[in-house]
Amino acid sequence: MSAAPLPFDALLLVSFGGPEKPDDVLPFLQNVTRGRGIPDERLVEVGEHYYGFGGRSPINDQCRALMAAIETDLSSNGIDLPVYWGNRNWDPYLPDTLRAMAADGVRRAAYFVTAAYASYSGCRQYRENLAAAVATVGDDAPELHRLPHYFDRPGFVEPFVDATLASLDELPTGARMVFVTHSIPTAMNDVSGAGGAYVAQHHAVARAVAGEVARRTGGSAAYDLVYCSRSGPPSQPWLEPDVGDHLEQLAASGTPGAAVIPIGFVSDHMEVIYDLDTEAKDVAERVGLPFARAATPGVDPRFVSMVRELVLERASTERDEQVVAALRGSQDGTSAYCHKTCCPNPRAALAAL
Incomplete structure (x- = not known):
């Protein structure tokens, strides 16, 4: 037929x-x-x-x-x-x-x-x-x-699982999974979907990826969700924490490394190659935090x-x-x-x- x-x-x-x-x-x-x-x-x-x-x-x-x-x-x-x-x-x-x-x-x-x-x-x-x-x-x-x-389809989530595993392989045992997306004004998040859908959907993806990574490795499913590419006037609240600030905090707390996973992006946009591969990597090097960036799905x-x-x-x-x-x-x-x-x-x- x-x-x-x-x-x-x-x-x-x-x-x-x-x-x-x-x-x-x-x-x-x-x-x-x-x-x-x-x-x-x-x-x-x-x-x-x-x-x-x-x-x-x-x-x-x-x-x-x-x-x-x-x-x-x-x-x-x-x-x-x-x-x-x-x-x-x-x-x-x-x-x-x-x-x-x-x-x-x-x-x-x-x-x-x-x-x-x-x-x-x-x-x-x-x-x-x-x-x-x-x-x-x-x-x-x-x-x-x-x-x-x-955002929750296997075709989007599964490539991030493999990319996260690959980035963790580059880092010392106990490295933290740090999921990153583009920051938006908090007011914009509040009216997304049923209210807060933007953040909730990213947490859903992060949990799915981190959970599968933990299942395959026997390690922890703990993760952080952070943001990049903030713009707008300082008086306007945007989603935080910033990825650079968070990497500094991880280093100060003795975290052995950070696997940075850009789940907010389908491919290596400018926000990935500049905000993460350049600025965030520079922060990690400055504070002595081992750093690896996971790949985006791309093709x-x-x-x-x-x-x-x-x-x-x-x-x-x-x-x-x-x-x-x-x-x-x-x-x-x-x-x-x-x-x-x-x-x-x-x-x-x-x-x-």
Whole structure:
């Protein structure tokens, strides 16, 4: 018996975007911070993170690699589904990608976001950007259907288990597992999902990884959840502790080492190669704390095949009209898996989206 045809014409990979060369850095940061009143002088300071790596973010090349891996995985499993890629903040921009999809005859597409957790910046803002892109393209824009959240899927969790084990092998016995994610304002966490979902979901992943590591090694499942990449005014509370501060505390307490596991990221973004591989590593060296950073999933075959599984799951949901009717209702029209009151926009002008 042949498989049921997919109710989609394409899969859209949606990501953050990043500069490709030094001249891109300031315009890219202006895109990211538009509407926040941040002066260019401050953006130039932030841009030094990129200039230290040749003015090129790794994220676009990682998206290209992920897109190619997904295409290969779909094809090898008998699924004829073209894959497109669009960014929020840099080329290829979402409106341009949607225009290309429309020109190719795509009418209905599933989309996968390279952010695994619930929060305004990691979920709803992408949905708003997609809604704006659809409005820009107009009636020819394809109908978009969000794939489910995946922070707790084996394809995301299992690569971190293996990466954690590999990093612990580099360290003295008794090294601490330190899970790291991008900090966000505490107020944003408070309204994520049912309230605090951003932190709760990260703890769920950390517990799953640490528990499996302990099962395999016979060691402790103890871990810490810390944060990186804090921004915003000092008066605004953000999630803490900072990874650098925490490494200093571990060293002071006599901890024999730290395995730093970036569970907040699907690949080695700038926050990983700068905030962890550069700044956090420098802190660890300064205080004499043995340090190893675990790999992100990237194009791990389990992560890639997870995307295919999500597509098939979403397709199955689409075929059950009663389930679809119950799930629909988000006001931006692009997501069937998030309630319209989840992760509200903190900016009043867009609060209704």
